[in-house]
Amino acid sequence: MPVLALGMLAGLFMSLSAPPQHAEAAVQDHINATYNMQGGGGKWTTDIPQIARRNNVIALQEVGPRPPGQLTWTSGYLQGSNQWNGWRVQQYRWRPLGQSRDWYIYFVRTDFSGQAGANGGRVNIAILTRDQPSAVHIARPGIYNRNGLPASRPALGITLGNTLYFSLHALSPGGNDGAQLVENIAAIAGNQRTWAAMGDFNREPGNLQIRRGWHKYTVGGATHQGGHELDYMVSNERIPAYRGWSRGYGSDHWSVEFRPLAANADVDLLNTHDGFRHLTFASTINGTRLISGDGNITSLSSMQFRPAGNGLYSIFASGTGKCWSDSGGAIIQWTCNGRPDQLFDLRYWGDTGQIQIRPSTRNTCVGDDNDDGWGSLILTTVSCNAGETRLNHHYDQDPGGHPLVVF
Incomplete structure (x- = not known):
């Protein structure tokens, strides 16, 4: 008792x-x-x-x-x-x-x-x-x-x-x-x-x-x-x-x-700098850029963090079947290939539960281009000290049972 x-x-x-x-x-x-x-x-x-x-x-x-x-x-x-x-x-x-x-x-x-x-x-x-x-x-x-x-x-x-x-x-x-x-x-x-x-x-x-x-x-x-x-x-x-x-x-x-946060669980990434707009692709075509969404979350905004070894992750857009790639300082989607431009390091932002994403080939972080509203471009060249790199994550479905992400 x-x-x-x-x-x-x-x-x-x-x-x-x-x-x-x-x-x-x-x-x-x-x-x-x-x-x-x-x-x-x-x-x-x-x-x-x-x-x-x-x-x-x-x-x-x-x-x-x-x-x-x-x-x-x-x-x-x-x-x-x-x-x-x-x-x-x-x-x-x-x-x-x-x-x-x-x-x-x-x-x-x-x-x-x-x-x-x-x-x-x-x-x-x-x-x-x-x-x-x-x-x-x-x-x-x-x-x-x-x-x-x-x-x-x-x-x-x-x-x-x-x-x-x-x-x-x-x-x-x-x-x-x-x-x-x-x-x-x-x-x-x-x-x-x-x-x-x-x-x-x-x-x-x-x-x-x-x-x-x-x-x-x-x-x-x-x-x-x-x-x-x-x-x-x-x-x-x-x-x-x-x-x-x-x-x-x-x-x-x-x-x-x-x-x-769990590996291979679908999440929406929310841009805290831009009114918690979700990050999304506008189509399923190779080369499409990642932008701030219009508020209507769809399958094109669902992302998965997939362990790629050495503490790095590939970021899979489950609604398009492609991976994030760092192309000239912007995030685009491309056929998954495991090359360095498709590998990212995940970090905690202070003590907030928010995350940062850093390309494996840069010392800068993923963030918006300081514009507000729908269509703002998501770049890989933002200072990791900037608030534009703070991202929240929101589960699309219960991630229970998946292995935990260890940053």
């Missing part, structure tokens, strides 16, 4: 047992996702089994009044100096469709607006995990009222190895409790453990203020039907070229699944 690490609502958090040590703990020890289920219901049997086929730690929000499966354990009520006694953790055993064994669901009721029946209390949080954790955590809410009582939701976490994974659901609208909620999660983990806070932050990642040295892992596009990016991860671990991949199901939110 996992230990419940209770947070004293008016004070510091404490754990009831020392966590197991894991010298090489990393967020990537597990394959992680987050999903706001918009009330749960039938999505437990339709959406969740599909997500569980690709991920083994799933942070869930708006899960409904009760998760499926067999209730096997209920903690005591969380109490602090204010005698708040509404929150407690429940453990369920449940076998998602297509799985060969039971998984664990950890559930906290945070919505007391209705009865516990089928029509009440749908805005609750949970974590679904394949492996049983060694500890379960409650992080105190980010906002209290002037009477000292909580005015927002707590976060729910588990310990696997020496890494803590949390599900959070910031207040709507605006997510003004999100930054403090992340602070409270970090306080539980302390300075010796890695942690990941996943969930619906209800604000764009650029508007979430976090400490220097913490990192946001995002899709780089909308995760909600309203057109906003609300669902992502914050962690104290730097994982270069790690980001979210979104997929729509039956909710008003898309699921977000977190992956590192």
Whole structure:
């Protein structure tokens, strides 16, 4: 049975047992996702089994009044100096469709607006995990009222190895409790453990203020039907070229699944200098130049990084069947031949999750020609110190299962 690490609502958090040590703990020890289920219901049997086929730690929000499966354990009520006694953790055993064994669901009721029946209390949080954790955590809410009582939701976490994974659901609208909620999660983990806070932050990642040295892992596009990016991860671990991949199901939110850049996985490259326009070819003809796109992503913008030895990569345009080539300082597409003009070095850009691409025959990097808008030419002669060389990547499809790219 996992230990419940209770947070004293008016004070510091404490754990009831020392966590197991894991010298090489990393967020990537597990394959992680987050999903706001918009009330749960039938999505437990339709959406969740599909997500569980690709991920083994799933942070869930708006899960409904009760998760499926067999209730096997209920903690005591969380109490602090204010005698708040509404929150407690429940453990369920449940076998998602297509799985060969039971998984664990950890559930906290945070919505007391209705009865516990089928029509009440749908805005609750949970974590679904394949492996049983060694500890379960409650992080105190980010906002209290002037009477000292909580005015927002707590976060729910588990310990696997020496890494803590949390599900959070910031207040709507605006997510003004999100930054403090992340602070409270970090306080539980302390300075010796890695942690990941996943969930619906209800604000764009650029508007979430976090400490220097913490990192946001995002899709780089909308995760909600309203057109906003609300669902992502914050962690104290730097994982270069790690980001979210979104997929729509039956909710008003898309699921977000977190992956590192992978070899032979189709990605779109986004030009951060030019409004995140995608890089694309306009046709499949040899010699066609690489340009900034018009906003309509097509198969001509799908690229793959293919290891070519000695730490170099060829960049394959999967929609045209040709490779990037450095021709007179511009990127063109040409029949793949493995020559030096078709080999590239990949680098991380600082601590942003963005990448740089450097031709193997130059000391300069791939970037635009300082023009903005559709049709801007992509060159190979831009100073690697220039912002024009910063590229984001966005997955076309789940890259899970491919070998990782090591820069």
